[in-house]
Amino acid sequence: MIKKTHHISLDHFIICKKCDTLHQKKPLRTGAVAKCRECGSVLYRRHNNLIDYGLALGISAFIFFVIANAFPIVTIELRGIQQHISLPSVILSLFENDFFLVGLFCAFVIFIFPFLILALFIWTMWLLKIRRGEKQVERLLIWLAKLLPWSMTEIFLISIFVALVKLIGYAQIHFGISLGALIVFVAFDLYLSKSISIDELWLAKKRRFEG
Numbered sequence: 001m002i003k004k005t006h007h008i009s010l011d012h013f014i015i016c017k018k019c020d021t022l023h024q025k026k027p028l029r030t031g032a033v034a035k036c037r038e039c040g041s042v043l044y045r046r047h048n049n050l051i052d053y054g055l056a057l058g059i060s061a062f063i064f065f066v067i068a069n070a071f072p073i074v075t076i077e078l079r080g081i082q083q084h085i086s087l088p089s090v091i092l093s094l095f096e097n098d099f100f101l102v103g104l105f106c107a108f109v110i111f112i113f114p115f116l117i118l119a120l121f122i123w124t125m126w127l128l129k130i131r132r133g134e135k136q137v138e139r140l141l142i143w144l145a146k147l148l149p150w151s152m153t154e155i156f157l158i159s160i161f162v163a164l165v166k167l168i169g170y171a172q173i174h175f176g177i178s179l180g181a182l183i184v185f186v187a188f189d190l191y192l193s194k195s196i197s198i199d200e201l202w203l204a205k206k207r208r209f210e211g
């Protein structure tokens with residue numbers, strides 16, 4: 001059902017990510033889910049409290065991100081010498097040992113991308129909440145869509161575990177509180193990216209600013 005045939009914007013269509021079928025979007029009731037007619041996968045949904053929910057999740061994730069970076073992840077004891085290892089110290093030691101490219105890559109994956117994504121996300125949700133800056137929200141959402149594929153925190157967490165498992169037997173390992181915070185942060189991050197999509201935020205933006 002197309003009302004204004006002379007002006008159909010791409011906002012009204014969605015492509016199924018699984019089977020590439022093109023669908024026309026229809027407004028949903030709160031709490032409802034739109035599924036693909038061909039393969040049944042979820043196209044988009046309308047959360048009951050998308051903005052408050054997103055804001056709360058974003059801020060919680062941010063707190064754990066700060067803790068994960070502020071304290072040691074592990075303390076390694078080798079021949080009586082204790083070494084505290086934190087996320088910033090991993091990046092710094094890579095630079096100090098002239099692994100410049102690896103250091104730069106790690107800095108982006110561990111710190112810069114997660115920080116930027118979270119900060120932009122919280123900012124977007126806040127603007128949506130106070131109904132200010134429609135154009136700014138549009139730009140923020142476009143940036144988020146570009147940055148999200150670079151969110152690889154879970155891969156990073158797995159590589160930390162692999163490195164720790166390799167160290168077992170050579171050194172004594174004491175886990176720090178940042179490891180717990182990092183695990184919680186990654187869990188939030190995964191949950192956020194699975195449960196809230198940019199398409200959905202775009203729709204929420206339209207509802208917020210167009211009444």
Ligand SMILES: [Zn+2]
Pocket residue numbers: 016017018019020021036037038039040041
């Ligand atoms: Zn499909």
